[in-house]
Amino acid sequence: MTRTLGALLLLTVAGWAQAQTTPEALDWLRKIYRATEKLSYTGTFVYQQGDRTETSRITRLAGAGGGAEKLEVLDGTPREILRTRDEIRCYLPESRTVKVDRRSDPRAFPALLPEQVDGLAEYYEVTMGEMRRIAGFMCQAIVLTPKDDLRYGYRLWADARSGMLLKAQTFDRDGQTMEQFSFTHLEIGNVSRERLRPPRAEGWHVEQAGVAPADLSRSGWSVSAELPGFRKIVEIRRMLRDAQPVAQMVYSDGLAAVSVFIEPMPGGAEAARIGISSMGAVNVYTREVANHLVTVVGEAPAASVQRIGNTVEYRPQ
Amino acid sequence: MKAKISALMDGELDAHELNEPLSALGKDAEAFETWRTYHLISDALQGRALLANDCLRRVVARLADEPILIGPLPADVARPERGRWFVPSALAASIAAVALVGWMAIAPQQNSSPMLAPVAKAPQPAQVALRAAPQAPVRLPMTAATRDYLIAHQALSPRNSLQGMAPFVRSVSAESHPGKP
Numbered sequence: 001m002t003r004t005l006g007a008l009l010l011l012t013v014a015g016w017a018q019a020q021t022t023p024e025a026l027d028w029l030r031k032i033y034r035a036t037e038k039l040s041y042t043g044t045f046v047y048q049q050g051d052r053t054e055t056s057r058i059t060r061l062a063g064a065g066g067g068a069e070k071l072e073v074l075d076g077t078p079r080e081i082l083r084t085r086d087e088i089r090c091y092l093p094e095s096r097t098v099k100v101d102r103r104s105d106p107r108a109f110p111a112l113l114p115e116q117v118d119g120l121a122e123y124y125e126v127t128m129g130e131m132r133r134i135a136g137f138m139c140q141a142i143v144l145t146p147k148d149d150l151r152y153g154y155r156l157w158a159d160a161r162s163g164m165l166l167k168a169q170t171f172d173r174d175g176q177t178m179e180q181f182s183f184t185h186l187e188i189g190n191v192s193r194e195r196l197r198p199p200r201a202e203g204w205h206v207e208q209a210g211v212a213p214a215d216l217s218r219s220g221w222s223v224s225a226e227l228p229g230f231r232k233i234v235e236i237r238r239m240l241r242d243a244q245p246v247a248q249m250v251y252s253d254g255l256a257a258v259s260v261f262i263e264p265m266p267g268g269a270e271a272a273r274i275g276i277s278s279m280g281a282v283n284v285y286t287r288e289v290a291n292h293l294v295t296v297v298g299e300a301p302a303a304s305v306q307r308i309g310n311t312v313e314y315r316p317q
Numbered sequence: 318m319k320a321k322i323s324a325l326m327d328g329e330l331d332a333h334e335l336n337e338p339l340s341a342l343g344k345d346a347e348a349f350e351t352w353r354t355y356h357l358i359s360d361a362l363q364g365r366a367l368l369a370n371d372c373l374r375r376v377v378a379r380l381a382d383e384p385i386l387i388g389p390l391p392a393d394v395a396r397p398e399r400g401r402w403f404v405p406s407a408l409a410a411s412i413a414a415v416a417l418v419g420w421m422a423i424a425p426q427q428n429s430s431p432m433l434a435p436v437a438k439a440p441q442p443a444q445v446a447l448r449a450a451p452q453a454p455v456r457l458p459m460t461a462a463t464r465d466y467l468i469a470h471q472a473l474s475p476r477n478s479l480q481g482m483a484p485f486v487r488s489v490s491a492e493s494h495p496g497k498p
Contacts, residue, residue, distance in 0.1 A: 071482045079489040250473045259470040275455030297470040
């Protein structure tokens with residue numbers, strides 16, 4: 001009995017010791033962050049989720065003011081997204097629509113800053129994994145294992161030299177991979193500005209998000225962020241689709257993010273669909289509160305997304 | 318019916334074929350006896366320990382005493398074999414005769430009736446109480462409308478700092494816009 005207990009204890013301690021966050025692993029996260037910010041590159045990556053795969057090309061030009069970046073979906077209709085310092089433009093050819101999300105203040109796009117990386121260790125065990133070769137690059141694995149069931153875990157593989165992220169997996173509490181991004185080809189270095197030219201979209205319908213800061217508590221809305229680690233990082237008002245004002249609040253633990261959207265109940269019975277849907281690691285939870293539609297979108301387990309959604313309250317003032 | 322019950326036990330039936338044998342098990346004493354006999358044969362063949370003769374009766378009596386709460390379906394319905402519904406099937410075979418009827422009735426219903434999974438009527442005295450957990454959400458498919466939320470959300474995710482624009486691919490993924498590949 002004592003021996004069994006001893007063995008169990010030893011196993012527990014061993015498992016615990018193995019899962020401790022190391023400064024080296026945190027340094028690697030900072031290295032990935034700097035590479036994402038500083039490198040120019042172009043490459044092809046595959047997004048996998050369930051039995052679906054989709055190939056896309058990503059091109060990034062580093063430069064003053066955050067540079068510019070372009071994502072082109074290579075399978076199916078050629079959807080493209082272009083990002084500059086203060087704007088995201090989404091080109092959707094099937095509906096001939098350009099969705100424009102513009103910020104007057106680029107700081108309105110939240111970021112995980114290098115100095116905030118240490119904070120991640122509060123909710124994740126950040127550890128070093130094995131070396132592996134991916135798309136011709138020798139990569140170091142870094143594993144973020146969540147300390148609770150409220151968030152997913154991440155396995156990241158970064159080029160040992162440059163820190164460029166070559167592969168990322170999101171996994172659930174059973175260690176099962178929910179989704180994966182993996183480069184199959186990558187060239188780091190000179191990228192011509194030509195490659196970042198927007199696609200032709202003459203005559204396309206343009207939807208402006210018209211983002212403005214907001215304070216929802218003033219109009220009687222409250223969301224209690226009772227989920228440990230998730231704090232509110234942004235609160236805005238914006239347009240969604242055409243001329244439909246929506247409030248959006250984003251909660252994050254530094255890496256995982258959950259958005260809460262609140263809008264007047266759209267007309268038409270079929271418009272309001274109450275329930276939960278998911279794609280890869282993203283869960284979407286919809287409910288109705290005080291004749292408003294509440295939509296919670298997050299890269300977090302369904303239970304977390306639901307818990308945040310269920311705390312939305314309206315108290316008229 | 319015997320062939321269907323045999324196929325049901327072997328897990329060879331498709332979702333739409335399950336209703337008939339399952340409802341027969343609840344109504345038809347002969348079908349239920351067949352179900353028991355087949356399990357007995359299977360237990361004997363595989364050398365599993367047999368339970369006391371009146372075990373089923375006692376389990377049924379206990380079930381009648383305590384209402385069973387049928388909760389919402391697990392979030393990851395894509396992997397039902399890992400879900401919590403697996404637990405009843407791990408019980409000894411005779412007990413499972415009751416539990417399995419319920420479990421198998423639930424399993425194929427994941428898409429058709431996610432709100433409240435019905436349980437086939439258990440034999441004789443057992444009154445199985447059903448109660449949906451509060452706020453059990455309906456599972457919905459992703460629609461084109463969802464894409465707008467995904468784009469708006471992704472634009473504000475701190476994850477972009479580590480991965481650049483790659484995660485945006487979710488928001489314009491073909492799956493978030495079914496019908497228009």
